[in-house]
Amino acid sequence: MTVSTLENVRAEVVLGSTFWRQRLLTPEELAKLAKNLGLGSFTATDITGLWKIGLLRADLVMSDEPIDFSGLSCQESINEDFKYIYCDFRRPENRPEGYGSLLQDHKDSALEGSLAFHPFRVYVLHHIKRTLKISISNMQYLRYQQGITNVIQCLQEHAQHWTSSVEFADRFDYWNQIVETAAVTEQITYRVVFRDAEPTPIGTPAADNFEHSLHAMLLTIGKSALQEMRSDLAFAAENLDENRSVHVLLRLMKWQERERLKGQLGCSMLFLAMAESIRRSSEQAFAEAWPEEDEIGPGTWIPNARKMLYGSERVFDAPKRVLRDYMAQLGLDFGIKVRCYVEGNTEFGALSHAVGSFDHIQLINLSGHVAEKRGKGLAFVESLEADKNLGIFSVVLLDGDLQDYLRILRKAADDERFHGRFFISDPDIECGNFSANELIETGIREYQKNSPNGINMALDSTKLFAEADTIKSNNDLSALFAKHGIGNLQKSESWGKALMDLAIMRPEFPAEDNRVGQKRSIVEAAELLIRMRDIKFSLSTSLERIDSHSGRVVSLAPKDN
Incomplete structure (x- = not known):
C-alpha cells in the first residue's frame, strides 16, 4: 500500500470538510463509545496514552503552540481556537524490549486534550483488547488455585513476546490504515451507509476534486489490498458476533434503529459499515461491483444462493419489495x-x-x-x-x-x-x-x-x-x-x-x-x-x-x- 496517497487524502478531507471534522471525538468520547460497543473499559487517559506511544493515531491534533513530534504534519489553521493544526502520520515504533509498563507514569496533558479521533478508531481499540487482554478461565480458581499464578506468568510472557516483535508495530500500523481508509471513504458514502440514501449507480464519474483524489488513492492502493481490508473487517465483525443472518437483517433496518445498537453486536455493525464504505467508494473508483459484506467473511456462497435466500444478489441495493421475501422467510413480513x-x-x-x-x-x-x-x-x-x-x-x-x-x-x-x-x-x-x-x-x-x-x-x-x-x-x-x-x-x-x-x-x-x-x-x-x-x-x-x-x-x- 502506498501510504503517502492515503496521507494526502486524509489531509484533504480534514481541511476541506467541516462535516467530517464534526464527526471526530474527544478522547473521553472515544472511550465512552468503546464501552458502549462492548470493547471494555477504556478511559480518556488510556486513549491519550495509546496515542502517545503511537499505537492509536489521531485524526486531528490541535494546539496553540508548535509541536515537534516526528510524524505530525502541520496544516493550515482551520479553527479559530487553535493556531496550529496537525495531521497524525506517525507509525508505531518497534521496541525490542516490548511495550510493557510503557504507560506506567502517563498522565493527561493540555496537548493530549486537543486530540480528535474518528469513531472508526474503535477498530484499533478492538485489537488492543483482542491481542493484549489478560484473562483466565472462569473455572481456574475452582480447579486449581495455585495455577492462577502460572497462567498469568504465561500470558505475561506471551504479551512480552508479541509486543517486542516487528509484526506488532506493523499490525497496529495496518489496523490504523484500515480505519483511515474507511474514514476518508466515508466522506462520500456517509449518506448511503449511515442515512439510507439511494446509492449512486456504479461507475458514476467523480463529482468533485475530492472524489477524484479519493478514486486515485483507491486505484493506487489496489483491489487486493482493499479487499483484504474489507475481509479483515468482516472477520472482526463475525468474531464479535456470529449471527450473520441477524447482521443482514439489522443492516436493512432504518438508520435511526441501527444507531441505537450497543454491545458487541453494535460494534459488528460499525465494522461492517466501515467495510461497506470502502466497498462503495471502490466500486465507483474501479467501475465494477464488489462482493457485499456478508460474502467476504467466514464461509463461502454457492452460485445463486444469495438470490435464492434474499431474492437478489445485491442485498443492500435491492428494492425493498424484493427483500420482502427474506423478511417473510424470517416471519417478519406482515x-x-x-x-x-x-x-x-x-x-x-x-x-x-x-x-x-x-x-x-x-x-x-x-x-x-x-x-x-x-x-x-x-x-x-x-x-x-x-x-x-x-x-x-x-x-x-x-x-x-x-x-x-x-x-x-x-x-x-x-x-x-x-x-x-x-x-x-x-x-x-x-x-x-x-x-x-x-x-x-x-x-x-x-x-x-x-x-x-x-x-x-x-x-x-x-x-x-x-x-x-x-x-x-x-x-x-x-x-x-x-x-x-x-x-x-x-x-x-x-x-x-x-x-x-x-x-x-x-x-x-x-x-x-x-x-x-x-x-x-x-x-x-x-x-x-x-x-x-x-x-x-x-x-x-x-x-x-x-x-x-x-x-x-x-x-x-x-x-x-
Missing part, C-alpha cells in the same frame, strides 16, 4: 404478498371463508368494489401491473362467460404485465366447480336454513334431482329452483360460503360427475393463496411465467447466449 381478484359475491364469499384469516392475502371483489369496476378496461390491467411492480402476486378467478375480461387477462399474461395465476370457471363458479346434484343439495340446505317455514322440500327434492341434467349454469340452477317455488336462491357471499364448506369437505369432484377425481379449482385456488406466503416473488418471476391459455405458471424458456 404485508400483502398476494392479491386475489374475483368476479362476484359468490367467489368472494367462498374464498373469504377459506383464506380470510391469512394476513398475507387481500381479496378484491371486482363487482363489489366501485374503484375496481373500471377494471373491465385498462384500469384492471393497471391494478395487476401495479401488483407486479410492488412484488405482489396476482391471482384472478373469473367465469368463462366473461369474454371481455378473459381477452384482457390473457393479453396481460402474454405481455407479462402481472405474475401469479388465473383460474377460469366454465361457465361459472357453480358449474365449474360442482356437480348438478351437489348444487341442488347445497341449494336445498340453504333454502331450509333461510326459510324454515317454506315449502316441504322432502316432497320437492326428488323432483329437483330428477331434473339435474338441465343445469348447465347458475342461471339454470336458479330457474329450476324458481320453477319449484324456491325464489330466494341467488349469488351471494353466504351462498359462496356454503359451496366452499362442501368443497373443503369434499375437495374432489364426486363419482356422478365426469370430472371425478379432479380437484376443484376453487380448492386449488385457496390452497395456492395460502401457499404463496412462502413463495419468493423475485425467484418465481426469474424462473416462471404465466401461460396465457391455462392460467398456470410454466418454466421460462432458457435464454439464448
Whole structure:
C-alpha cells in the first residue's frame, strides 16, 4: 500500500470538510463509545496514552503552540481556537524490549486534550483488547488455585513476546490504515451507509476534486489490498458476533434503529459499515461491483444462493419489495404478498371463508368494489401491473362467460404485465366447480336454513334431482329452483360460503360427475393463496411465467447466449 496517497487524502478531507471534522471525538468520547460497543473499559487517559506511544493515531491534533513530534504534519489553521493544526502520520515504533509498563507514569496533558479521533478508531481499540487482554478461565480458581499464578506468568510472557516483535508495530500500523481508509471513504458514502440514501449507480464519474483524489488513492492502493481490508473487517465483525443472518437483517433496518445498537453486536455493525464504505467508494473508483459484506467473511456462497435466500444478489441495493421475501422467510413480513381478484359475491364469499384469516392475502371483489369496476378496461390491467411492480402476486378467478375480461387477462399474461395465476370457471363458479346434484343439495340446505317455514322440500327434492341434467349454469340452477317455488336462491357471499364448506369437505369432484377425481379449482385456488406466503416473488418471476391459455405458471424458456 502506498501510504503517502492515503496521507494526502486524509489531509484533504480534514481541511476541506467541516462535516467530517464534526464527526471526530474527544478522547473521553472515544472511550465512552468503546464501552458502549462492548470493547471494555477504556478511559480518556488510556486513549491519550495509546496515542502517545503511537499505537492509536489521531485524526486531528490541535494546539496553540508548535509541536515537534516526528510524524505530525502541520496544516493550515482551520479553527479559530487553535493556531496550529496537525495531521497524525506517525507509525508505531518497534521496541525490542516490548511495550510493557510503557504507560506506567502517563498522565493527561493540555496537548493530549486537543486530540480528535474518528469513531472508526474503535477498530484499533478492538485489537488492543483482542491481542493484549489478560484473562483466565472462569473455572481456574475452582480447579486449581495455585495455577492462577502460572497462567498469568504465561500470558505475561506471551504479551512480552508479541509486543517486542516487528509484526506488532506493523499490525497496529495496518489496523490504523484500515480505519483511515474507511474514514476518508466515508466522506462520500456517509449518506448511503449511515442515512439510507439511494446509492449512486456504479461507475458514476467523480463529482468533485475530492472524489477524484479519493478514486486515485483507491486505484493506487489496489483491489487486493482493499479487499483484504474489507475481509479483515468482516472477520472482526463475525468474531464479535456470529449471527450473520441477524447482521443482514439489522443492516436493512432504518438508520435511526441501527444507531441505537450497543454491545458487541453494535460494534459488528460499525465494522461492517466501515467495510461497506470502502466497498462503495471502490466500486465507483474501479467501475465494477464488489462482493457485499456478508460474502467476504467466514464461509463461502454457492452460485445463486444469495438470490435464492434474499431474492437478489445485491442485498443492500435491492428494492425493498424484493427483500420482502427474506423478511417473510424470517416471519417478519406482515404485508400483502398476494392479491386475489374475483368476479362476484359468490367467489368472494367462498374464498373469504377459506383464506380470510391469512394476513398475507387481500381479496378484491371486482363487482363489489366501485374503484375496481373500471377494471373491465385498462384500469384492471393497471391494478395487476401495479401488483407486479410492488412484488405482489396476482391471482384472478373469473367465469368463462366473461369474454371481455378473459381477452384482457390473457393479453396481460402474454405481455407479462402481472405474475401469479388465473383460474377460469366454465361457465361459472357453480358449474365449474360442482356437480348438478351437489348444487341442488347445497341449494336445498340453504333454502331450509333461510326459510324454515317454506315449502316441504322432502316432497320437492326428488323432483329437483330428477331434473339435474338441465343445469348447465347458475342461471339454470336458479330457474329450476324458481320453477319449484324456491325464489330466494341467488349469488351471494353466504351462498359462496356454503359451496366452499362442501368443497373443503369434499375437495374432489364426486363419482356422478365426469370430472371425478379432479380437484376443484376453487380448492386449488385457496390452497395456492395460502401457499404463496412462502413463495419468493423475485425467484418465481426469474424462473416462471404465466401461460396465457391455462392460467398456470410454466418454466421460462432458457435464454439464448
